[in-house]
Amino acid sequence: MSTDNSAQDLTVRDGASLPDRFENPGLPPHQQRMADVDPAASKRAERQVVALFAISVIGTIGFLVAYFALRPGESVESMRLSNVALGLSLFLAMFGIGAAAVHWAKTIMSDHEQQEARHPQRSDAEVRAGAVETLRIGAQESGVGRRGVLKGAVVSAVALVPLTFAVPLIGQVGGDWNVSKFRHTLWERGRRLVRDPSGEPIKASEVTIGSVYHVIPDGLREADHWIEEKAKAVVLMVRLDPRDLKESEERAGWSYDGIVAYSKICTHVGCPVALYEQQTHHLLCPCHQSTFDMADGARVVFGPASRPLPQLPITVDDEGYLVAQSDFTEPIGPSYWERLK
Structure with missing residues (x-):
C-alpha cells in the first residue's frame, strides 16, 4: 500500500516506509590528475x-x-x-x-x-x-x-x-607423440625397490606399519633419458596393518605382508601425490585435492580424479629385499586419447 507524503511518494514494506524511487545524485566533481x-x-x-x-x-x-x-x-x-x-x-x-x-x-x-542513455540495440545512422x-x-x-x-x-x-x-x-610440431610409452615403465620382474633419491634397497623386515617410502626402480640412473623414466616410474610405498587391507581377488598377491606400492602420478592431471594420512590411510594430491584410499586399492574417495592409482605388484627376493613382480598392469597417469579409461 502507498501513503501520501508532501516530499515524495512512500511505499510501506515490512512496516517501514521506503521511497518509490531515488533521485539520481549525479556524478561527483571531476578531480584533475x-x-x-x-x-x-x-x-x-x-x-x-x-x-x-x-x-x-x-x-x-x-x-x-x-x-x-x-x-x-x-x-x-x-x-x-x-x-x-x-x-x-x-x-x-x-x-x-x-x-x-x-x-x-x-x-x-x-x-x-561519460553518460549515455539506453537505446535500442540497432542504432540509427x-x-x-x-x-x-x-x-x-x-x-x-x-x-x-x-x-x-x-x-x-x-x-x-x-x-x-x-x-x-x-x-x-x-x-612441438613433428615431435614425439608416441603415447604408447606411457604403457610401460622401467619396472619389471625382479627389479628391486630402492629409496628415492639415495638408491638404497629396502628390506621388507625393516618397513614398519605406518611408514611411507618414496620409491624408484633400482638402476634408474643408468637408463637412457632417466629423468623421463623416473617421471613415469615413481612409486609411493606404505605398510599397513594387514587386517586393514582390502584386496580384490585378482590383486590378492600384489602386496607383501601389508606393504602396498602405488604410482605417485595422480590420475587427474599427473601431479605427484605424496601427502599420506596415517590414521585414515588416505593419500592426497596437493594440486586439486584428489584423495585415494591406500587400504582399498587406492580408489578415489574425493576430488576430480576418475580412476584409482595404478598398483605395482611386489614381493621379496631371496635376500628379503622388496622387488617388483612386473610392470604396472595399466598405463600410469591421466587419460589420453588412446586410453579407454
Whole structure:
C-alpha cells in the first residue's frame, strides 16, 4: 500500500516506509590528475609507460633466447635453469604489457565520466556516426596519435608477445607423440625397490606399519633419458596393518605382508601425490585435492580424479629385499586419447 507524503511518494514494506524511487545524485566533481595540469608530469608518465612496454619487449626476446639457447639436458640443474629463464622472461613479457596498460589508463587516457542513455540495440545512422566520432575523439585524447614513441612501444610489445606462446607450440610440431610409452615403465620382474633419491634397497623386515617410502626402480640412473623414466616410474610405498587391507581377488598377491606400492602420478592431471594420512590411510594430491584410499586399492574417495592409482605388484627376493613382480598392469597417469579409461 502507498501513503501520501508532501516530499515524495512512500511505499510501506515490512512496516517501514521506503521511497518509490531515488533521485539520481549525479556524478561527483571531476578531480584533475597531475598529468592533466602539468605537461612535465604528462611527459614523465608517457616515458614510464614506454619503459613498461620496453620491459615486455625485452621479456619476449629473452623468452625466445632461453627457449632456443637453454634447452634442458639430462641434468636437474639444466632443467632448473631452463625453467627459471623461461618463467622469468615470460613474466616480464606479460607483466610489462599489463602494467603499461594500467598505468596508461590511469595517467594519460581521458578519465572524464561519460553518460549515455539506453537505446535500442540497432542504432540509427546518426547515432552510429556519432559513436564513430566519439571513438575518434577518444583516440585523440588517449594521446596515441601525437605520441610516436608510445605508439611504437605499444605496437612492438603487442606484436612480439604472442611469440611466447606460438614458438613453443610450433616447436612441438613433428615431435614425439608416441603415447604408447606411457604403457610401460622401467619396472619389471625382479627389479628391486630402492629409496628415492639415495638408491638404497629396502628390506621388507625393516618397513614398519605406518611408514611411507618414496620409491624408484633400482638402476634408474643408468637408463637412457632417466629423468623421463623416473617421471613415469615413481612409486609411493606404505605398510599397513594387514587386517586393514582390502584386496580384490585378482590383486590378492600384489602386496607383501601389508606393504602396498602405488604410482605417485595422480590420475587427474599427473601431479605427484605424496601427502599420506596415517590414521585414515588416505593419500592426497596437493594440486586439486584428489584423495585415494591406500587400504582399498587406492580408489578415489574425493576430488576430480576418475580412476584409482595404478598398483605395482611386489614381493621379496631371496635376500628379503622388496622387488617388483612386473610392470604396472595399466598405463600410469591421466587419460589420453588412446586410453579407454
